[in-house]
Amino acid sequence: MAVELASDAVLLADVPLQVGYEPGSIGDVIEALSAPEIWLGAAAGGAFGAALGALPAFIFTGFLVLAGVFGGDAAAGVGVGLGFGPVFGPHISFAAGAAAAAYAAKKGILQSGFDYHNGKDITYALGSRPDILAVGAAFGLFGVALEQTLRHLAVPTDPIAFTVVASALLHRVVFGYSVIGVVSSKADGYFDMSPFEREDRREPGQAIADGGMAVEERLAVEPWLPNMYQWSHVATIGLFAGLASAYATLQTGSPFIGFGFSAATLLFLNLGVEKIPVTHHMTLPAGTVYLAAIAPGGAVLAGMSPGAAVAIAGVFGLLGALIGEAFQRIFYAHGDTHVDPPAASIFITHSLICLLVVLGIFQTAVWVPGFAG
Template sequence: MSVELVPELAVAADAVLQVGYEPGAPTDVVQSLTNPGILLGALAGGAFGAALGALPAFIFTGFLVIGGSLGGGGFGVDVGFGPVFGPHISFAGGVAAAGYAANKGYMESGFDYHNAKDIGFALGSKPDILAVGAVFGVFGVLIEQLSRQLALPVDPIPVSIVISALVVRAVFGYSIVGKVSDKANGYFDMGPFEREEMREPGEVKGDGGKSSEDRLAVEPWLPNMYKWSHVAAIGFFTGLGAGVITYNMISGGHGLIAVFAGFGISAASLLFLNLGVDRIPVTHHMTLAGATAFLSTWEGGILMLTDLSAADLTAPLAFGAAPALLFGAVFGLFSAVVGEASQRVFYAHSDTHFDPPAAAIVVWTLTLGLMVIAGLLNWAVWIPGTGI
């Protein structure tokens, strides 16, 4: 059932909120994928990510989203997630460029892991590197728009990032999931890293002048944030905090765009990680989960943002503010744990960057989307087909 937004809380003049799930149409896909503005923006954005490096490019996204959610009328959010600066374009382009540059022997960054994982390293202006970034920027927007215009009930941006990362490995000759060292007891074993054990000779390819035995047997994504208890704790509290920020902003009249404020703050905080400050956590997948899950279940927020009455909210998961905040905190924890599981499978034993936050966002947004389809939630806010 589609409903009009309360005008003063509208994210954009033509926005419509709904309850339930509504699929997209193939004609929307064709129209989107033949839009020259989208394709040219993606070319530029992918090259931008290659030049600056994937992580610095993503930090730009964070600052844009902060500006848009806190006072930019939504414009910064649109730009931060759109052509040029969208992470499925600029970040994914930077990841691809690093994979290519390391494979060609261009990178000797001094990174502790395989150079192709060094997403904070700027790759400059070499034309072939920029071209790789540009091509993967276009690939990223094609996947994102296909998912978005079909209104698949999942966040299309991380879907694109995950697929792009795996394609990078296939195209440039890296193993899709990596090789588990003989010193590790399966994908989930981080023990060899804690014992500072190295790879065996010839076990994997060398890199940047290093041989196989110069590489750690296991390379966790965040050396200071991989223990399950640590990951769960930071996920719970950042998810809770993002929910509280969303609650306060919506109560103060900011509207739906407030749901992205926590994500923007988390993404921008990675500036300190890129500058080498130790022990900076990566939390944007947790804060986005906490805020979205909170607003998916906060009955008062749904009523404020739409012209629905309480009688229209028929799904069982609709709560007051306090239970909804706890629901958001649990989803923050869930996202954190899923991210950690994905890094143990797809990052710690491999050669190129695979983004655990993107994988986590895919899982929890799909979970919320399926909960809408199953009738457990009234909406999932911004997830395609379930909210806007």
């Protein structure tokens, strides 16, 4: 019996086909950064974040994103783009607000009564002091320069989230803080949160105090969210936040709706309501993964049913939560200023999504530079 060879079309149909990487160029970067208005907007946005405080500025971002999502197709590019743009984007206003808090604490200006080092108090409005606004403006300029460079070079990650983390590490260097932080002798390594549970205090000489707190008055370990650092708690909220975000994306078609809701709910946290979870690093990757999983194509997880896609997105919500917690235990809990765990988690999870596109698991990374489509 003769062997019948498969046709070229059949063979090609068996090959996972996914969005190919589309690189950017230095020319694209130069063109984007040659517009003077984005520099002026970034300086203003940085000053805005410094004046209001990082967290209030970020909450404002959340409401702008929601306005864009619910404004319909015609308005989506306006509200969402404005929320992530050169004035109100987190890489501008939030990152600059965090830098301004670090500066103000170093100078002894920020005396908010915060339980941790005052440099971590991102809820506090710093007002209209020219030096504080200038710091905010400077970090706003850094934010737009790095974010636009990453975006137009098509670096396969979330350029906004990456810039938020880079800006925080930069402000630690510029203002003389430890980049990672100093692990107290009361803790058994970076991941040990038990000194916080015991309310152990630091010993003199272990860390630099801010202007309003002696070193020995500081907790030995300062977890980012005192009510949400146990691994089981973090994983559980991550799973359910991811599922909720994916369902909202199913209803609206927007990968950003969960992020908008998560950011907006932080209004209550800023107002002092305890135990409000922080979830935007869970909801954003979940919304992205939902759309990646339902996208048609030849990838392993392409063309999934809505139910299956929601379930997969829930797993990414859980993953985003765990990555954020791991990051805070290294960079936040032992440090003196705010380095944002959600931003770190977001750029890591979206880099992972891009890797899964390369491996033929997902068809597309939806909106992430280099693998959008």
